[in-house]
Amino acid sequence: MSLAPWRSSLARALHRNRSLPYARYVQLATVQATGRPANRTVVFRGTLADANQLKFITDIRSQKADEIERSPWGEVCWYFPNTREQFRFAGRLTLVGEMHADSALQAARASTWQELSDAARSQFTWADPGQPRVSDDGFNAPLPDAIAPLPNFCLLLLDPDRVDHLELRGNPQNRRIYEHKNGDWSSQEVNP
Amino acid sequence: MSLAPWRSSLARALHRNRSLPYARYVQLATVQATGRPANRTVVFRGTLADANQLKFITDIRSQKADEIERSPWGEVCWYFPNTREQFRFAGRLTLVGEMHADSALQAARASTWQELSDAARSQFTWADPGQPRVSDDGFNAPLPDAIAPLPNFCLLLLDPDRVDHLELRGNPQNRRIYEHKNGDWSSQEVNP
Numbered sequence: 001m002s003l004a005p006w007r008s009s010l011a012r013a014l015h016r017n018r019s020l021p022y023a024r025y026v027q028l029a030t031v032q033a034t035g036r037p038a039n040r041t042v043v044f045r046g047t048l049a050d051a052n053q054l055k056f057i058t059d060i061r062s063q064k065a066d067e068i069e070r071s072p073w074g075e076v077c078w079y080f081p082n083t084r085e086q087f088r089f090a091g092r093l094t095l096v097g098e099m100h101a102d103s104a105l106q107a108a109r110a111s112t113w114q115e116l117s118d119a120a121r122s123q124f125t126w127a128d129p130g131q132p133r134v135s136d137d138g139f140n141a142p143l144p145d146a147i148a149p150l151p152n153f154c155l156l157l158l159d160p161d162r163v164d165h166l167e168l169r170g171n172p173q174n175r176r177i178y179e180h181k182n183g184d185w186s187s188q189e190v191n192p
Numbered sequence: 193m194s195l196a197p198w199r200s201s202l203a204r205a206l207h208r209n210r211s212l213p214y215a216r217y218v219q220l221a222t223v224q225a226t227g228r229p230a231n232r233t234v235v236f237r238g239t240l241a242d243a244n245q246l247k248f249i250t251d252i253r254s255q256k257a258d259e260i261e262r263s264p265w266g267e268v269c270w271y272f273p274n275t276r277e278q279f280r281f282a283g284r285l286t287l288v289g290e291m292h293a294d295s296a297l298q299a300a301r302a303s304t305w306q307e308l309s310d311a312a313r314s315q316f317t318w319a320d321p322g323q324p325r326v327s328d329d330g331f332n333a334p335l336p337d338a339i340a341p342l343p344n345f346c347l348l349l350l351d352p353d354r355v356d357h358l359e360l361r362g363n364p365q366n367r368r369i370y371e372h373k374n375g376d377w378s379s380q381e382v383n384p
Contacts, residue, residue: 020273027269029221029231037229039221039269041278073228077219081212086233126364126383133381139364172318172331189325191318 004052004185006163006178010087017082026078028056028158030067030093038067044078045112048157054089056156057112057120060097062129065154068093074158084168091160098151105155113149124150166192196244196377198355198370202279209274218270220248220350222259222285230259236270237304240349246281248348249304249312252289254321257346260285266350276360283352290343297347305341316342358384 017023024044032038045055054076058065068074076089096105113121127138144150163178173192178185209215216236224230237247246268250257260266268281288297305313319330336342355370365384370377 022271022273025271027219027221027231027271029219029229029267031223031227031229035223035227035263036265036282037221037223037231037267038280038282039219039229039231039267040280041269041271071227075221075229075231077231077233079214079217079219079233081214088230088232090228090230123364123384129383130369131383133367133383136364138383172315172328175325177322191321191323191325191330192315 001050001052004160004163004178004180005187006087006165006185007047007052009165013080013083013085013087017080020081023080023082026076028064029075029077030064031071031073032067033070038064040064042076042156045115048108052160053094054158054160055108055112056158057116058095058154058156059124059129060095060152060154065095068095068156076158076160086164086166086168088162088164088166089158089160090162090164091158094157094159096155096157098149098153105157109153109155110147110149112155113153114147118143118146121146121150124153193242193244196352196355196370196372197379198279198357198377199239199244201357205272205275205277205279209272212273215272215274218268220256221267221269222256223263223265224259225262230256232256234268234348237307240300244352245286246350246352247300247304248350249308250287250346250348251316251321252287252344252346257287260287260348268350268352278356278358278360280354280356280358281350281352282354282356283350286349286351288347288349290341290345297349301345301347302339302341304347305345306339310335310338313338313342316345 025041028042029037029039042056072093074093078087096109121144125141161180165176167174175190175192178187217233220234221229221231234248264285266285270279288301313336317333353372357368359366367384368381370379
């Protein structure tokens with residue numbers, strides 16, 4: 001596997017925005033069963049080893065897991081404040097849950113769990129997300145094991161086939177679209 | 193028209209994040225003709241007078257204008273870095289273009305144009321967005337009139353029927369969902 005041509009631009013943006021923890025927060029759009037879009041903030045967890053896929057995590061009980069099982073298409077919008085640039089990553093999402101058959105992805109799921117903070121891991125012990133909040137009792141479980149992921153923990157992968165990179169700095173702005181077709185990446189400069 | 197119950201929370205978030213210009217940048221998800229989602233950053237331009245609608249702008253030549261004409265549903269995801277809170281606004285989008293029949297919305301379109309900076313207005317003179325960039329000649333037009341909007345300028349309104357407000361601060365986090373049904377807003381606290 002070779003690095004996709006957008007990887008160096010993304011690495012540069014991450015480096016230049018490293019002073020802002022929330023520069024790793026991105027917005028993931030999916031499509032609901034009703035045909036309406038959904039959109040929420042998720043945390044970028046790095047790229048999958050030897051692949052051009054972006055890593056995120058989610059809870060199998062969340063609404064987005066349902067949406068992705070039904071329609072695997074997603075678009076991540078990622079704005080970097082320090083450098084005033086935006087990446088849009090469009091492609092197929094893969095949920096890697098407890099029963100996923102691929103052993104390499106299971107290993108990636110476990111290592112992603114192990115790299116989380118205690119606070120992030122403990123969220124997977126919380127009461128059902130999105131259900132009416134009846135008490136605070138559902139938020140006091142002991143810390144989960146730091147090695148073996150809880151059954152409801154999912155690794156979430158985005159395998160982009162289109163990346164739209166817009167730099168607001170510059171006069172006019174610069175915009176480049178990368179596309180993955182027949183196993184190859186190509187790119188084209190377009191009007192902003 | 194009465195103010196929706198989420199308006200005070202949004203006003204407070206805007207105030208507490210006013211030191212960050214990009215706290216007014218939000219991500220708008222729509223659905224493409226292919227059924228895949230699209231997601232991009234847009235700038236919040238305030239609320240429509242006497243309404244609980246969020247104002248944005250767009251170019252009628254943009255891909256999102258096509259998408260909205262085909263499927264008017266959108267979801268805005270808005271993350272506020274200073275206060276560590278997220279709002280998700282789901283609802284119907286309305287494009288107010290040059291030919292829109294409603295005179296009050298035409299007046300709002302004109303006033304929104306007049307409030308833009310010269311730099312923002314000049315983007316509407318640029319060459320077709322998303323088309324291959326052949327030269328820089330398409331970006332040198334004289335500044336457009338500051339009073340009368342260019343024909344391709346659209347006001348874009350989001351009329352939410354569901355607002356999901358998540359506060360990451362707090363142990364555990366706090367999350368409240370507002371819904372608009374039969375002309376009334378109700379709200380419920382839910383598990384984060």
